[in-house]
Amino acid sequence: MTARNISRFWEWGRKIICVGRNYADHAKELKNAIPTEPILFLKPPSAYVREGSPILMPLYTSDLHHEVELGVVIGTGGTAIPQSSAMEHVAGYALCLDMTARDIQDECKSKGLPWTMAKAFNTSCPVSEFIPRERIADPGNVKLWLKVNDRLRQSGCTSQMIFSIPYLISYISDFISLEEGDLILTGTPKGVSAVQEHDELQAGIEDVVTMSFRVDRHNH
């Protein structure tokens, strides 16, 4: 059997744990309160999509939003990981999009229902290449950006996160054991907006990585 390679973590079938409202400016733009504890939700591994394949807009949404986020790839799993050693569990990073059917999310919120159909559909998690941890000296201070058809829509810095990466790893692992190959999406800064069929999305971590995706309409 061929050894698995963490640089292709999206093929491993592991969890994608997402943090919501982790930037005050984004919580405010959607008129949400600033959280006092991390807000968590999950995407299945079938949400992954890689450059070269399109983001497929589900037929049931007419308000699909981009959310650019720093992803943290877990190298060594654990339960109840202390904050002090949390970064030792990180194998690397990835630039990620948390594609969100905002109209469906709003409907779910108003009915008190889970966000699954808004957040977890096929291709809802576009990812960049794997970024080994040595390439980002301070993940708490990296600049993220996203353009739609060459127009800048999102620009933020991970220093604006309410809950830091060590805090998130520790908090999550108290309730959901982390495994090698899991991905944590750390939340999005402000500037989220709707995309349309045929739009071209380009996103980057300054000085580290860029990636591009086209949006298509799902055909069934």
Ligand SMILES: O=C(O)/C=C/C(=O)CC(=O)C(=O)O
């Ligand atoms: O509560 C809302 O209206 C929206 C929350 C999100 O979509 C949270 C995120 O995914 C995020 O902040 O990155």
Ligand SMILES: [Mg+2]
């Ligand atoms: Mg998000």
